[in-house]
Each structure stands twice: as C-alpha cells, then as structure tokens.
Amino acid sequence: MEFVPELPEVEEVRRTLEPFILGKRVAGVSVRRADVVTPVRAPLRGLVGRRFAGTFRHGKKLFVEAEDSQTLLFHLGMSGRIDCVAAAEPVGAHTHVIIHMQDGRDVRFRDPRRFGGVWYFATRAEAVEKETGKLGPDALQCRVEDFAHWRTTRGRLKMRLLSQRDIAGLGNIYVDEALWQAQLHPMQRVGRIKPEQLERMVEAILDVLGRSIASGGTTLRDYRNVANQPGAFALQLRAYGRAGLPCLRCDTVMRSSTTAGRTTVFCPQCQKQR
DNA sequence: TTAGGCCTGCAC
C-alpha cells in the first residue's frame, strides 16, 4: 500500500491550489534544500512581486505560471505534496521549498522521499517545450487514434501504458484499474490488440480517471490535496492492492505478478489473453 | 529490455 500521485491526484492538487494563488503576489521564496530545485541556482527571486496567473497540467506534471510567464513545474514523484497554509504554521519535516504569498499564506512543497522536485523556467513556452515534448497525450484527452501506431510496435500493454511517452499520467494504480475494467491482460502484446479491445481500453482509462477525479483522487496512506483533505477513490479500487482477494466481477482469486520491478494485479479469469 | 539506484516510512 503506497501513496502514489498519479494524474487524478495531481489534478486535484491543481484544482485546489488555484484559489490560493491565482491573482496573488509572491512575497518571497525560501529554498530549504537546494538540490530539490532545478536548476540548482534557479533565479526564484525573480518571482517576488509577481502574481500567479494560471496553472496547467500534463500527465503528472503540474505547472504554475506567473504573470510575466515565469513558470514553475512541480513533480510530486512518490511522496510529494503541496500545502497551502498560514505562514505562521510550523514548517514540517521534508519541506523543501516555500513560496510566501503577500496575503500571509505559504505554498509549501514537501517530499520526504525526494523523488519529486521543482523546476524553474523563464517562460511558459520553455517549460512546455522541455517538459511535455517527450510525453504522450495527457491521459484525460487520450483517444483511440493515439494508439493506432501500436499495431506495428512491440511491448506489453502494462508497460506501454506506464510509459509516459505513449500516454501521460497513468501510474501503477490506474493502469491496473483500467486493464481490469477493460478486461485486458497486462502482458498482452500491444501489436496484437484488436480495435474493439483498444476502444474498451480507452473507455476504461477515461472512466477510471474521471471517477477518481470526481472523488478527489486516491488516498492510500497520506495523499492530501492542498487543503489537507484526503481523496476517496481508494474505496473504489477494484484491482490495485487486491491480490489474493476475489475478483469483484467473477470471484476468481486475483493474481499478482512482478514485471520489470513493478507489481501488477489482475484477474486470471476475466483478463485472459486472446 | 531489464536491472539498479535514488529515498524514506512502514510492515513484518
């Protein structure tokens, strides 16, 4: 059981962050751990006095843009969080970057495991070019056509869906959920997927992500949005974490396997390879 | 294509 910020969690953070920062001015930036920021000597002082103008997201990457186009990218990695709190609140452990707002609030980036980080770009265009160029379409926008090229390529369904190049935003939890829902075998070769299977897959991805966002994301252990509220989607998980338990569709015992260092949970009965 | 490393908290 682990906490994993995938697309729905990042989207929840983005949505709940906006009211705290849009139109608000930066009063100062404190970097408590320099190597969490890239570049290490990013000119964050340049943000002081600027207002935040917007946020956007691609896959698991969350961008925050200032009025003069300076852009920050937050990547939450495995354990990253963004908290919006009164500046007087005590600063918790593993708080690496603090953006002090002029209204007396802090936006704090915390990440115990430091798989995540903060990136600085002088302009939005530079951020988008460098950080989304290699990503596939955002999973919320994916269409069947985005996977048409799979026909002539190699690889297994699970791995290709996890790769952010094919589709951006899915992690271990939502891939397992989507494959269970679409009744597709994780080890199926992508070159052999039939059109109707692809349609089921895309439909399942959109449905799972949509339902998760609607319930505020998945809280397995310590995921919270910026207002410290947990998400409720864990209650709806049907595959992830259910190895050894009966399949909710056919009652067969769910199996777990490890491929390329990742745990996959699936139902051997209703996710058969064809 | 797969294994290893990064890093920490928690279960055992």
Next chain:
DNA sequence: GTGCAGGCCTAA
C-alpha cells in the same frame, strides 16, 4: 533489522 513500495532516469 530487513525488505518492500514506487516514478523515472541511467547503465549494462
């Protein structure tokens, strides 16, 4: 105390 989880990059 050991080991495992995970996203993502690098190396064999």
